[in-house]
Amino acid sequence: MDNFFYLHGYFIELEKNGKKPGTIKQYRSDLQQFISWLDTTINQDLLDVDAVAIMSYVAYLKERSYRDTTIKRHLSLVHRFLAFYHVPVDSSSEQENIYRAPPLQSSDFISNNEMDQLLQSMQRPIQSIARDILIPRNLAIVHLMRYQGLRPKEITSITMRMINLAQSTIEFNWNGERINYTLANTHMTYIRDYIATIAPLKRPKWKSEEPLFVSFNNRSNDYQYDYAKVQPKQLSVRSIQEMIKDEVWRADLRKLSAKHLRNSCILDHIQRGESETDILSYFHLTHPFSLYRYKQYKELVDSHTE
Structure with missing residues (x-):
């Protein structure tokens, strides 16, 4: 040719x-x-x-x-x-x-100080029955986004069969590839405490396909049950997004979303020098180009610290 x-x-x-x-x-x-x-x-x-x-x-x-x-x-x-x-x-x-796409900037990530401020605020009761019941659940979800890099949709898809409390892991099956996410002790404590807030009759069963995160009714101050499916009602993506919005506002922070938390997690893995293949697999990304802007940002940060 x-x-x-x-x-x-x-x-x-x-x-x-x-x-x-x-x-x-x-x-x-x-x-x-x-x-x-x-x-x-x-x-x-x-x-x-x-x-x-x-x-x-x-x-x-x-x-x-x-x-x-x-x-x-x-x-x-x-x-x-x-x-x-x-x-x-x-x-x-x-x-x-x-x-x-425009280069990533520091505003596209959540800083360590912002994360500390958010977590401290989330742990404080505000004399609201619904919100205070959900403190451990909300902390567990935010930890999954920031320290495991999971998207809201992926979090809502977690079932009781996927979580292993003894080994502190959550296993996902991405197109036939099994990925295990290891959780810190503090994170597992939040999950256990959250599960304990659910009444036994509405609590998702161990090692079942029932959702780990259950929808909550703020009016009745109770978890919801899907009688058509005969199982606890799955928490929605929108509910997670609204929860983050409310907690960020309550912590008096700038506008932050699940994307900021995931971005920071991806950057952590790149800064640790992990292989491109491992990062793509861990974050369920389809192509190396997905990491381009993160690497570009890391190069910028490194150049300013030399």
């Missing part, structure tokens, strides 16, 4: 549009590398390039230890090159979105 002839027409157009010689030289070097890879590695015509090919090319650049900023430059140029020849590569694909 020989795709180099496509370069000629593109650079003629760039010259007509007044691109500086230095810029064209850089473009030529980057695109020649892309074309060479296209010809020799996947042997594919430029007009047949799709999102899968682009992801493979970025993976190739990562294998060559290119910095993320350099990969972003290559990706942007290749995208413009393909657009010139009307190649319909899906611009909404995962790697495009991640590399085009």
